[in-house]
Every structure is written in structure tokens, then in C-alpha cells.
Amino acid sequence: MVIGGGMAGVSAAAHLAPHGRVTLIEAESSLAYHTTGRSAALFVVNYGGHGTRPLAAASAGFFADPPEGATDAPLLTDRGLLWIADGTRMDALRTIAAEPQPAGYETVLVDAATALEMVPRLRPDRVAGGLIEPQARDIDVAGLHQAFVRVARRHGSEIATSSPVTSIRRDGSGWQVITRGDTFTADVVVNAAGAWGDTVAALAGVRPIGLEPRRRTAFMVPGSSDFADWPFVIDVDHLFYFKPDGVQILCSLAEEEPDEPGDPRPRMEDVALAIERINAVTDLDIRTVNSQWTGLRTFAPDGELVIGEDPEQRGFYWLVGLGGIGIATSPAYGSLLASLVTGARLAPELREAGVDPQLLSPARFRETVAG
Numbered sequence: 001m002v003i004g005g006g007m008a009g010v011s012a013a014a015h016l017a018p019h020g021r022v023t024l025i026e027a028e029s030s031l032a033y034h035t036t037g038r039s040a041a042l043f044v045v046n047y048g049g050h051g052t053r054p055l056a057a058a059s060a061g062f063f064a065d066p067p068e069g070a071t072d073a074p075l076l077t078d079r080g081l082l083w084i085a086d087g088t089r090m091d092a093l094r095t096i097a098a099e100p101q102p103a104g105y106e107t108v109l110v111d112a113a114t115a116l117e118m119v120p121r122l123r124p125d126r127v128a129g130g131l132i133e134p135q136a137r138d139i140d141v142a143g144l145h146q147a148f149v150r151v152a153r154r155h156g157s158e159i160a161t162s163s164p165v166t167s168i169r170r171d172g173s174g175w176q177v178i179t180r181g182d183t184f185t186a187d188v189v190v191n192a193a194g195a196w197g198d199t200v201a202a203l204a205g206v207r208p209i210g211l212e213p214r215r216r217t218a219f220m221v222p223g224s225s226d227f228a229d230w231p232f233v234i235d236v237d238h239l240f241y242f243k244p245d246g247v248q249i250l251c252s253l254a255e256e257e258p259d260e261p262g263d264p265r266p267r268m269e270d271v272a273l274a275i276e277r278i279n280a281v282t283d284l285d286i287r288t289v290n291s292q293w294t295g296l297r298t299f300a301p302d303g304e305l306v307i308g309e310d311p312e313q314r315g316f317y318w319l320v321g322l323g324g325i326g327i328a329t330s331p332a333y334g335s336l337l338a339s340l341v342t343g344a345r346l347a348p349e350l351r352e353a354g355v356d357p358q359l360l361s362p363a364r365f366r367e368t369v370a371g
């Protein structure tokens, strides 16, 4: 039983489905309505803590070569990422440049002239240098989500929408999961409820992890097909980012403001501040917003993903705390979860990338009690 139909839930279902009967339950009338449908769709490996980072690199093989019939178009397209800094923050760029990279990935420090060549609308007096991550790519998020749904369905999984889980009870060694209209039984429950992870745990009498949902607002402004080759541009202090998206530009304030689980709406002042900052470093002169949205990026207290069985509740698995990287890491975390549920050895790509299940296990939040 997988609770939640965002990227976490469908990846879990796709990876578990070959090993047993899987039902996925989603509260909303459509899947991917919450955070998964609101991302910036970037694949990067240089993001998150030591436990999380290997998951993106371990996902690259799936993106390049998805299961037969799961997709109609490539899941990744070239983009590249360009960090920018003014003269006072070049040391911060060098700090990022010094971080170790997974095999096959690199970061390259560039001078201001190169950064301006890549994005000619940057203001020369505001950019002293850049750092490029050439292997960053755009992800077809809808295509990826659909790929997991297809694989799950092909193996006989059932997907129930408009079915908020309201109660979870022990049933022998397994669980009884109750929605508004149905009662399901399951040996294993996977909590993939995103911002509601601790809420769903409470329904089952499982202690919370201390998940923190944080707002992030994005919006589209008019652009041009002439900008199509620009990289994803991000300020070294995460004060804003932007990237071309068709004939529009996707922009964000890159804010991380704590909020409650829910369906947040953009705040005018956040959009205005992002526009002010982007207009200060470019000559784009943004004045119009075509569309805007806010999503909740949900973090565990230590910022690492939380994947695995709760040591205090047999058969209750967590797949939460995906923060700002839950799209790019989805093939690997689904694979890891399935290995933990079935007791199988980790897939070769996870081992090669150095994925360490201990660093991601919910047990790290239970040690004080266990010890």
C-alpha cells in the first residue's frame, strides 16, 4: 500500500509492483497535483547532503534508458547550470567548485566574459564570474511521472484517486488502511505523503520525523525562443534563479520559508522581490507575469532523504523528506525502497554511485530511544 501519488509514490509503486500486489492511494482527484507538479524540473547531482547526493547520479541510467514502453520521448534534455556571483562572492563560487563530484560529472569555474557569452542579457557590472555544471539537464517531469505509472500498471498495480487516507490500524502483522470509502489491508505501508508525511504517520500511531515543509514560489514571464540555449542561472547565494522554458522564462525567488502542509498560493511580494533581483542582474526588464505557483519542499531535520522501515513499527516504510531534489533522485530512491522492502541486494547502479542506506534510514531519528 503506497500512500501519495506524487513522484515518490509512483516511483515506489513502479519499483515494488514486480514483487507483489501494490495499491497506490492518492487524496486528490489527480496525481502529482501538489509539489511534484510544481517543480523547476532540473536534474543536478551537486545538491543535498552526503547521503542524498549519490541518488541523483544513481538515477542517470534510468533517465537515459527507461524501461521499454514507459516513455514516448526522452526524459532529459540538455540545459546546463550556471552559478553567478558578483565581485564580493567569488569565494562562494570557489567553495562549490571544490566540492567532490561523482564520477563523470564536473564543475567548471568560468570568467565573467564566458558567463556573459552564455547569457548575453546578464549585466557585465553585476557578474564577476560563474561556475558551470555542464551535466545539469531539464527533466520531462510529466513524462517521468507517467513512466512510473505505466510500469506500476503494467505489473497490475491499482491506483485510487480522490481517496484521502483517514485512518491506519494494526491488522495482525500488517495494516488496515481506511479511506473515505474503502478499507484496504496490506502487509506493508509506504508513506509517500510529501508535506503530510508526519500527518500520515500519526494516523498509524507512528512517531513523527519532524518534517518541515518549506515554501518555494516560481512563475513564468515572457521570454523568447532566442533564449533557448541559456543554462539554468542561479545566484550563488540562492537569491533567485531563472531558466528558459519555451518562449517563456521560469523564475523563482528560491525562498525556503517554513509553512504548514497544504496547498500554498504565491505571495505578491515574493514574486515582486524575485523580479526586482532578476532585473538587477539582467536587462530583461521583466514587467509581466504569465502564471505563478508555490510548492512545498519538505525536509527532514538533517536535510537528507528519509527512506526505509520505521524501527519502531514493522511494515511501516518512510519515503519522505525529498526536499528540492525529489524529481532528479526518483529512479534511485524507488529502487532503494524496493530493495529494503523485499530484502534484495541494492541494484548495481546504486552500489556504484555509493548509495548508503544507513545515511537515509529513519533509524537515525530513533537512536535516542533505541539506545
Ligand SMILES: Cc1cc2nc3c(=O)[nH]c(=O)nc-3n(C[C@H](O)[C@H](O)[C@H](O)COP(=O)(O)OP(=O)(O)OC[C@H]3O[C@@H](n4cnc5c(N)ncnc54)[C@H](O)[C@@H]3O)c2cc1C
Pocket (backbone or CB within 6 Å): 003, 004, 005, 006, 007, 008, 009, 025, 026, 027, 028, 031, 032, 033, 034, 035, 036, 037, 038, 039, 040, 041, 042, 043, 163, 164, 165, 166, 192, 193, 194, 195, 196, 200, 216, 217, 218, 252, 294, 295, 296, 297, 298, 319, 320, 321, 322, 323, 324, 325, 326, 327, 328, 329
Ligand atoms: C518551486 C520548486 C522547484 C523544484 N525544483 C526541483 C528540481 O528542479 N529538481 C528536483 O529534483 N526537485 C525539485 N523540486 C522538489 C520536488 O518537486 C519534490 O521533492 C517532489 O515533488 C516531492 O514529491 P513527493 O511525492 O514527496 O510529494 P508530493 O508531490 O507533494 O506528493 C505527496 C502526495 O501525497 C498525497 N497525500 C497526502 N496526504 C494523503 C492522505 N492522507 N491520503 C492520500 N494521499 C495523501 C498528496 O495529495 C500528494 O499528492 C522543486 C520543488 C518546488 C516547489
